[in-house]
Amino acid sequence: MDIAKKISEMLEIPPEAMLNIPKITMVGKERVLVENYTALLDYKKDNIRLKYEGGVIEILGRNFEIRVIGEENIAVSGEITSVKLF
Amino acid sequence: MFLIKIFHFLKGYVILSIRGNNKEEFLSRLVKGGVKILESITFDDEIRIKIFARDFFQFRDFKPKCRVHILKKCGLWFWIKRTRKTFLYGMIIFLVLLTLSSQFIWDIRYVGVENTDMEKLEEATRKAGLKQGMLKANIKSGYEMKDIILNNTDNIAWAWVYVKGTVAVVKIRENIIPPEVFDPDVPCDIVASRSGLIKSITTIRGKCIATENQMVAPGDTIISGTYEFEDKTGYQVHASGIVKAQTEHIRSGVYKQVYCYKKYTGRKRHKVRIRLFGLDIPLYIKDDISFELCDTTEKDYDLKIAGNYLGIGISVKTAKEYIEEKEPISFESTVDFAQKELEKEISKELLFGAELIDKKTETEKIDNETVKVTVIMNFIEEIGTEKRIDEVTQVEPKTDRIATGD
Numbered sequence: 001m002d003i004a005k006k007i008s009e010m011l012e013i014p015p016e017a018m019l020n021i022p023k024i025t026m027v028g029k030e031r032v033l034v035e036n037y038t039a040l041l042d043y044k045k046d047n048i049r050l051k052y053e054g055g056v057i058e059i060l061g062r063n064f065e066i067r068v069i070g071e072e073n074i075a076v077s078g079e080i081t082s083v084k085l086f
Numbered sequence: 087m088f089l090i091k092i093f094h095f096l097k098g099y100v101i102l103s104i105r106g107n108n109k110e111e112f113l114s115r116l117v118k119g120g121v122k123i124l125e126s127i128t129f130d131d132e133i134r135i136k137i138f139a140r141d142f143f144q145f146r147d148f149k150p151k152c153r154v155h156i157l158k159k160c161g162l163w164f165w166i167k168r169t170r171k172t173f174l175y176g177m178i179i180f181l182v183l184l185t186l187s188s189q190f191i192w193d194i195r196y197v198g199v200e201n202t203d204m205e206k207l208e209e210a211t212r213k214a215g216l217k218q219g220m221l222k223a224n225i226k227s228g229y230e231m232k233d234i235i236l237n238n239t240d241n242i243a244w245a246w247v248y249v250k251g252t253v254a255v256v257k258i259r260e261n262i263i264p265p266e267v268f269d270p271d272v273p274c275d276i277v278a279s280r281s282g283l284i285k286s287i288t289t290i291r292g293k294c295i296a297t298e299n300q301m302v303a304p305g306d307t308i309i310s311g312t313y314e315f316e317d318k319t320g321y322q323v324h325a326s327g328i329v330k331a332q333t334e335h336i337r338s339g340v341y342k343q344v345y346c347y348k349k350y351t352g353r354k355r356h357k358v359r360i361r362l363f364g365l366d367i368p369l370y371i372k373d374d375i376s377f378e379l380c381d382t383t384e385k386d387y388d389l390k391i392a393g394n395y396l397g398i399g400i401s402v403k404t405a406k407e408y409i410e411e412k413e414p415i416s417f418e419s420t421v422d423f424a425q426k427e428l429e430k431e432i433s434k435e436l437l438f439g440a441e442l443i444d445k446k447t448e449t450e451k452i453d454n455e456t457v458k459v460t461v462i463m464n465f466i467e468e469i470g471t472e473k474r475i476d477e478v479t480q481v482e483p484k485t486d487r488i489a490t491g492d
Contacts, residue, residue: 069126
């Protein structure tokens with residue numbers, strides 16, 4: 001992992017492309033896009049939990065709806081209050 | 087968004103309800119397995135997803151460990167499947183009706199009618215047994231119908247009935263009545279067909295009884311076909327000759343010094359009628375177009391399959407409203423316009439080979455806007471025409487006293 005990290009730093013390759021670490025993009029409080037997730041663990045109106053290589057992402061808020069779900073990315077809309085990484 | 091919905095409808099989709107502890111895990115497996123989730127919504131213990139019908143049919147491969155229910159199957163594919171029987175019955179009924187309806191005559195059209203009395207022709211066609219709604223099998227033979235139509239109409243030289251699909255086309259040829267030509271043995275006079283001043287007479291046969299520079303009225307005898315002798319005997323011949331006379335044609339009219347033209351307002355009204363197997367059903371209550379000034383056109387749209395009229399169609403009568411616009415024009419332009427119009431009228435009454443010798447235009451102002459235009463035209467025309475001598479006084483020619491033409 002460390003070698004891969006060093007190579008990506010050396011070659012200036014985005015780490016999310018090489019290391020499979022999640023990339024989280026937020027558009028205000030309404031939308032969040034998570035790339036490089038591996039599984040959907042929990043899907044509730046106020047809580048979405050996603051698994052990634054090395055941990056769990058927890059999105060908290062209200063009225064969640066999955067807008068797009070693909071093999072590697074997921075877009076959630078609703079009123080987002082917090083995004084936690086474990 | 088609307089296009090996406092149409093796309094989803096065409097491809098067909100299923101709305102599923104997923105319940106149970108492993109619903110998120112199952113959803114993840116679907117996504118990883120290549121199933122495209124079109125929409126998803128969650129409730130406390132349920133996730134609802136929308137997937138394409140194609141993906142739904144591969145659903146067994148995923149072996150869900152939670153409860154999955156189908157909430158709705160939508161789209162064209164499911165609709166066809168659901169209505170397959172109804173659709174099939176509908177098609178059968180449609181085909182049966184189509185086959186049945188194609189056995190009847192639903193429309194009768196007339197071709198070649200110009201001067202013939204339409205009512206008389208329609209009556210003759212009815213007498214020939216051709217009616218709307220009749221079975222095609224009951225149509226009489228072409229020769230039989232031709233005879234009936236010819237016997238019950240005037241002025242028709244030939245008629246034939248063609249059946250094209252469900253339309254009967256009555257094709258006619260009208261008689262062209264040639265000018266009356268008398269037999270050379272029939273005694274006749276040459277008379278004036280219109281009034282004029284005789285300029286020259288060339289007598290070929292008969293006795294000229296008019297002189298040059300003599301005024302004649304219509305019907306006056308110019309070359310007589312009757313020879314009479316002092317003893318009151320005589321004989322008659324078929325007179326012939328060329329009579330040229332100066333004729334005067336006068337036409338006048340009152341014209342306004344304005345140019346009128348139509349300006350369409352853009353307002354249109356449509357009156358639609360449905361034609362259903364010979365029945366005419368109007369889709370309106372009042373026939374009144376209610377435009378003060380309008381041009382009306384009527385267009386027929388027929389339901390056809392492979393060129394065959396199925397007895398169903400619509401007729402659309404369109405009225406386009408216009409207002410009459412007027413623009414003042416000069417005195418000279420008005421006279422010029424009037425002159426052309428009046429000359430056109432005069433030209434309609436001229437005899438064959440007429441030669442113009444003089445033309446005069448007179449104008450008279452009635453008021454500031456109105457002008458009276460009179461066109462006087464003089465022609466040299468052949469005014470002589472044959473007229474049969476009705477009463478034959480003596481037919482036997484007397485060879486010893488032959489009189490020649492003047």
